[in-house]
Amino acid sequence: MLERSVRLPPEFESMNWQQATPSSILARIKEAGIVGMGGAGYPTAAKLASGRHYGTQQVIANGVECEPNVNADRSLMRHYLSQVIEGLRIVGRCLDCDQLTLAVSDRQTHREFQSAAIDGVTCEIVDDDPANGEERVLVQTLFGKTIPAATYPSQHGFVVLNVATLFAICEAVCDGYRPTDRVISVIDDDRWVTINTPIQSLDADSSTLRQGSVATGVVATDDATVTLTTNAIARDRSQLSRACIHCGWCDDVCPRSLPVESMLRSLQSCETLASIDAHVDACFECGACVVACPSQIPLLDWIRQGKFEANVTRLKQRARVRFERRNKRESQRVSEEETAREARIQSPPKW
Ligand code: SF4
Ligand code: SF4
Structure with a gap:
C-alpha cells in the first residue's frame, strides 16, 4: 500500500449511493469540488450533468497511461482497484447507465481485474500509444465511434473519467472526504x-x-x-535537446497527421504564423511527437508558444477591425454634423 499522510476528518456524511438519488450524488460531487484529475481539470459535476442531459450509453474509466515515467494511475489501480470500480459504479448510478468499462494499458491491472471476477464492469486493455489517453481517441479505439473535435464525448453518449477522479468520487460519496491529496x-x-x-x-x-x-x-x-x-x-x-535531424518520426506518430517537423521549422525561424495557425490549433497536446523525437526537442513547448502567438495575433486583428469600424463611425458622425451645420448656416433662423 502507498503510504498516505494523515488527513483531516471527513467534511460530509457518508452516503449509501445505491439508495441515493442521482441528483443527490451529483450534488455531493459538486460540493466536494471534484475536477478531472487526468489533466483537464474540468469540473466533474458539469461533465456528469452534460451526460445526464444528452443521455449516456457508456461510462469509461480511463486508466490508460502511456507517457514516459508516469505511473500514477497504474499505482493507484494496483493498490486501490476496488475504490476505482466503486467510483465507476457510483457514476453509472448517477447517469442511469449500466454499461461500465475500465480501460487500462497496464497488463498487471488487467490480470488483477480478471482474477477478482468483478461483475457488471468490462476491462479492456489498450495499446500503450501516447495518444490513447485522450478521451476522444479512447472512445474511437474502444468503440470505433468518431467524436468530432468541436464536441464532447458526453454529447454522443460517452462519459470518460480518469481513474483518479473515480477514486476521489468514491471517497467523497462513500466516506465524505473532499480530495486533498493524490498519487x-x-x-x-x-x-x-x-x-x-x-x-x-x-x-x-x-x-x-x-x-x-x-x-x-x-x-x-x-x-x-x-x-x-x-x-x-x-x-x-x-537543455539536452539537439538539432533536428529531419527523421520525420514526429510526423509519423502524430494522431492528427500534423506536419510537426515543418511546424517546428516555421516556429523556430519566426516565419509568419498564418500558414500554421490551423495546425497548431489542431494539436491536442498528447505529447506523442515529443516521446518519438530522438533529438529530445521540446516540440510541445514550441507548439504551445505557437498557439499563444496565434491567439495574440487573432486578438490584435479583432482589435484592429473594431478600431477601424469605430473610426469609420466617428468620421461619419462628424461629417453628418458638419453637413447639418452647413445647412443651418445657409438658412439662418428668422426672428
Ligand atoms: S502533441 Fe500535437 S503535434 Fe505532437 S503528436 Fe500530439 S497532436 Fe500531434
Ligand atoms: S522527430 Fe525530432 S529530430 Fe525527427 S524530424 Fe521530428 S523534430 Fe526533427
Whole structure:
C-alpha cells in the first residue's frame, strides 16, 4: 500500500449511493469540488450533468497511461482497484447507465481485474500509444465511434473519467472526504502528495522541474504548487535537446497527421504564423511527437508558444477591425454634423 499522510476528518456524511438519488450524488460531487484529475481539470459535476442531459450509453474509466515515467494511475489501480470500480459504479448510478468499462494499458491491472471476477464492469486493455489517453481517441479505439473535435464525448453518449477522479468520487460519496491529496509520479517514484505542496520541495536535486510528464508537462515556476490535476513531476530535459535531424518520426506518430517537423521549422525561424495557425490549433497536446523525437526537442513547448502567438495575433486583428469600424463611425458622425451645420448656416433662423 502507498503510504498516505494523515488527513483531516471527513467534511460530509457518508452516503449509501445505491439508495441515493442521482441528483443527490451529483450534488455531493459538486460540493466536494471534484475536477478531472487526468489533466483537464474540468469540473466533474458539469461533465456528469452534460451526460445526464444528452443521455449516456457508456461510462469509461480511463486508466490508460502511456507517457514516459508516469505511473500514477497504474499505482493507484494496483493498490486501490476496488475504490476505482466503486467510483465507476457510483457514476453509472448517477447517469442511469449500466454499461461500465475500465480501460487500462497496464497488463498487471488487467490480470488483477480478471482474477477478482468483478461483475457488471468490462476491462479492456489498450495499446500503450501516447495518444490513447485522450478521451476522444479512447472512445474511437474502444468503440470505433468518431467524436468530432468541436464536441464532447458526453454529447454522443460517452462519459470518460480518469481513474483518479473515480477514486476521489468514491471517497467523497462513500466516506465524505473532499480530495486533498493524490498519487503523483515524482521523478521515478509514485507517492501520495498533499495538494498545495510546493513543487520545488519534492526534489532535493536543484534541477529544473516540469509540472506534468517530461513530454506534456510545463516548466514549473518557483512558486508552483501541486494541484488536483498534477499527475507527475519530472526533470526538465530541454537543455539536452539537439538539432533536428529531419527523421520525420514526429510526423509519423502524430494522431492528427500534423506536419510537426515543418511546424517546428516555421516556429523556430519566426516565419509568419498564418500558414500554421490551423495546425497548431489542431494539436491536442498528447505529447506523442515529443516521446518519438530522438533529438529530445521540446516540440510541445514550441507548439504551445505557437498557439499563444496565434491567439495574440487573432486578438490584435479583432482589435484592429473594431478600431477601424469605430473610426469609420466617428468620421461619419462628424461629417453628418458638419453637413447639418452647413445647412443651418445657409438658412439662418428668422426672428
Ligand atoms: S503535434 Fe500535437 S497532436 Fe500531434 S503528436 Fe505532437 S502533441 Fe500530439
Ligand atoms: S522527430 Fe525530432 S529530430 Fe525527427 S524530424 Fe521530428 S523534430 Fe526533427
